[in-house]
Amino acid sequence: MKILIIEDEPEMLELVKQFLEDENYNVETADNFNSGMDKIVSYDYDCILLDIMLPGGNGLDLLKELKNLNKADSVIIISAKNSLDDKIKGLDLGADDYLTKPFHIAELNARIKSVIRRNKMDGRKLLELENLKIDIEERLVLVNNQTVELNRKELDILIFLMMNKNRITRKSAIAENIWGDYIDQANDFDFIYSQIKNLRKKLRVYGANVEISAIYGMGYKLTSK
Amino acid sequence: MKLLNYTLFYLSATLFAIVSLWAVLFYFQLLNQVKFTIDEGLANYKILIIDELKDENLIYLQEVSRGKNYSLKNISEEYALQVRDTYKDTLIYSSVKNIYERTRLLTTAFVAEDGQYYEMNIISQELDRGKLIQKLATSLLWLYLFVLFSIVLVNNFVLKKTWKPFYEILQYLKDFRLDKDSLIEPAKTKIKEFSNLNETVQKLLKENVDVYSSQKQFIENASHELQTPLAIGINKLELLAGAKDLTDEHIQKIGNVIQTLQRLADLNKSLLLISKIENKQFLLEEQVNLDNIFTRIIEDFTDFTEYRKIKIKYNKKENWIFQMNKNLAEILIMNLVKNAIFHNQPSGEIDIKLSSSQFIIENTSDEPALPADKIFERFNKNQNKKGSTGLGLSIVKAIADASGLTVSYSYTNSGNHLIKVSL
Numbered sequence: 001m002k003i004l005i006i007e008d009e010p011e012m013l014e015l016v017k018q019f020l021e022d023e024n025y026n027v028e029t030a031d032n033f034n035s036g037m038d039k040i041v042s043y044d045y046d047c048i049l050l051d052i053m054l055p056g057g058n059g060l061d062l063l064k065e066l067k068n069l070n071k072a073d074s075v076i077i078i079s080a081k082n083s084l085d086d087k088i089k090g091l092d093l094g095a096d097d098y099l100t101k102p103f104h105i106a107e108l109n110a111r112i113k114s115v116i117r118r119n120k121m122d123g124r125k126l127l128e129l130e131n132l133k134i135d136i137e138e139r140l141v142l143v144n145n146q147t148v149e150l151n152r153k154e155l156d157i158l159i160f161l162m163m164n165k166n167r168i169t170r171k172s173a174i175a176e177n178i179w180g181d182y183i184d185q186a187n188d189f190d191f192i193y194s195q196i197k198n199l200r201k202k203l204r205v206y207g208a209n210v211e212i213s214a215i216y217g218m219g220y221k222l223t224s225k
Numbered sequence: 226m227k228l229l230n231y232t233l234f235y236l237s238a239t240l241f242a243i244v245s246l247w248a249v250l251f252y253f254q255l256l257n258q259v260k261f262t263i264d265e266g267l268a269n270y271k272i273l274i275i276d277e278l279k280d281e282n283l284i285y286l287q288e289v290s291r292g293k294n295y296s297l298k299n300i301s302e303e304y305a306l307q308v309r310d311t312y313k314d315t316l317i318y319s320s321v322k323n324i325y326e327r328t329r330l331l332t333t334a335f336v337a338e339d340g341q342y343y344e345m346n347i348i349s350q351e352l353d354r355g356k357l358i359q360k361l362a363t364s365l366l367w368l369y370l371f372v373l374f375s376i377v378l379v380n381n382f383v384l385k386k387t388w389k390p391f392y393e394i395l396q397y398l399k400d401f402r403l404d405k406d407s408l409i410e411p412a413k414t415k416i417k418e419f420s421n422l423n424e425t426v427q428k429l430l431k432e433n434v435d436v437y438s439s440q441k442q443f444i445e446n447a448s449h450e451l452q453t454p455l456a457i458g459i460n461k462l463e464l465l466a467g468a469k470d471l472t473d474e475h476i477q478k479i480g481n482v483i484q485t486l487q488r489l490a491d492l493n494k495s496l497l498l499i500s501k502i503e504n505k506q507f508l509l510e511e512q513v514n515l516d517n518i519f520t521r522i523i524e525d526f527t528d529f530t531e532y533r534k535i536k537i538k539y540n541k542k543e544n545w546i547f548q549m550n551k552n553l554a555e556i557l558i559m560n561l562v563k564n565a566i567f568h569n570q571p572s573g574e575i576d577i578k579l580s581s582s583q584f585i586i587e588n589t590s591d592e593p594a595l596p597a598d599k600i601f602e603r604f605n606k607n608q609n610k611k612g613s614t615g616l617g618l619s620i621v622k623a624i625a626d627a628s629g630l631t632v633s634y635s636y637t638n639s640g641n642h643l644i645k646v647s648l
Contacts, residue, residue, distance in 0.1 A: 009453050009457070011454075011457045012453060012456070012457050015457055015460055015461055015464070018464065019460075019464060022464075101452050101453055101456050102452045102453070102455055102456025102459065102490055103456065104459075104460070104463075105460045105463060105464070106463075153528070167467050168463065168466050168467050168476075170463065170483070172487065179525060179528070190532065191528045191529045191531075191532035191533075192528075193532075194528070194531070194532050195528065215466070215476055215480070216473070216476070216477050216480065217476075217477045217480030217481055217483075217484065218466060218476060218477075218479070218480040218483065
């Protein structure tokens with residue numbers, strides 16, 4: 001799985017690169033418009049993370065070029081420009097998703113997985129950990145091929161945790177992912193606890209071999225038992 | 226008062242004064258002329274009468290001349306010699322009309338064929354000043370109205386045409402939005418003052434647009450510069466917390482640092498939002514259906530309210546559809562509902578009432594009354610609440626101001642906090 005990061009902020013670039021390499025992606029980087037252009041033209045990637053404000057040009061122009069070349073690479077725009085204009089322009093130009101800085105790296109991880117999954121032609125992809133399987137398209141959760149009944153939010157939380165399995169996922173990242181952007185001003189995410197509690201209970205009842213552990217002051221982590 | 230009416234008002238007032246003054250002068254002039262003409266007539270008449278009387282017995286006539294328009298009186302020679310022809314106004318009783326009429330009277334003396342001296346008084350036909358004044362006033366009134374009418378026409382056609390460039394630039398300024406428009410060249414005009422005005426306005430606007438865009442740029446740059454390092458810091462700490470050989474205590478400490486940084490990021494985000502609202506960078510306005518927003522946000526907050534066992538009563542009397550930016554409307558309502566939840570007491574209540582031009586959010590709370598004049602100020606926060614940025618209500622206020630809404634706070638008799646948003 002090849003990913004290209006086009007980002008001018010060196011620390012940000014390094015951070016995302018390190019994170020994605022931990023997730024076993026093959027990562028390449030470009031830190032300005034021209035080197036970004038070179039790589040886009042020369043190679044194919046499964047996903048491109050594209051910053052809009054780049055030295056030497058506008059990231060949206062890279063996106064245009066990519067579409068001119070008829071390449072099918074998935075593109076996620078990453079920008080501090082929290083302006084609706086750029087978002088609409090970017091999505092109009094064929095970007096697959098748009099993420100505003102600052103973002104939770106868990107959120108980026110989930111978005112990358114969804115765009116890659118969406119663009120894969122080889123049938124549906126299952127998220128798997130031990131005996132727990134999730135079919136995202138059908139919104140089905142299976143433990144030992146037995147369907148687990150979850151409500152919408154419990155399922156969304158489980159999918160998000162699965163995409164970030166074996167990592168600590170912060171409560172605020174979960175809240176933003178499930179309840180939307182505005183919720184980040186909610187100050188207090190204790191309410192997530194009740195959802196997690198129900199989720200744990202249902203997984204236990206069906207005998208799933210996974211556990212959701214709480215990390216104090218941070219959030220939750222989904223691991224094998 | 227419109228310019229058109231303003232000039233019309235002064236023109237008509239001045240004109241009225243001029244016409245009135247002129248009417249008085251004209252009246253006296255006319256009266257003099259009339260008298261002069263009458264007097265001339267009387268003089269001619271005198272000669273005619275004297276001529277006719279040549280053969281008559283004047284002594285006899287002296288008695289019967291009453292009833293005609295002259296009278297004769299035998300006088301002494303000495304008296305006759307000092308009589309000069311005099312004209313004067315007099316009142317004569319008219320038995321036909323039963324009133325005194327104003328006439329001209331000529332008093333003269335002459336010597337007849339018989340060598341006797343006679344004094345003769347001749348009166349003219351009546352001279353009706355009242356009627357004269359009335360006629361004069363009427364015709365002058367018509368003249369005045371006619372001139373006024375002409376002025377209205379002139380005003381409408383000429384002045385409107387003259388002031389057209391002015392109204393154009395006025396409309397241009399009215400419609401102008403710093404954040405929206407690129408500068409348009411106003412229509413050319415031949416009138417020097419107006420083309421001057423156009424140039425000046427154009428220059429002023431250009432300077433403003435430049436300042437505005439550089440400020441906007443600054444805000445965006447500030448956000449870029451601040452948010453990225455914050456995000457990197459937070460994410461790096463997240464990665465660090467995932468490292469294998471950390472103790473729970475370490476992870477907890479990292480968590481605390483992340484929370485602090487997150488607060489900083491939230492603060493930055495809120496400040497950015499406020500400056501964007503105040504700089505009117507939320508342009509797109511549409512008909513916003515507030516009922517839909519309330520319904521959705523209450524639904525979104527269900528998990529919060531259930532967790533805290535808070536009951537929300539939503540009472541829609543009428544829907545309120547208001548022209549504003551939809552994102553701002555959502556943020557406004559979200560902030561208020563969120564406040565009502567987070568500053569509530571456990572098992573508290575929230576009462577939301579929506580009507581066609583206002584909504585009220587009332588919540589129970591164990592917090593005392595808040596200073597109504599201070600709570601919308603920045604960083605005026607409740608010290609007891611951890612994690613509050615102190616900007617929530619400032620955002621609400623900024624949105625209300627930018628959208629033409631009024632927001633007010635009050636503490637009810639039953640000890641509830643009440644926020645009212647109205648037109």
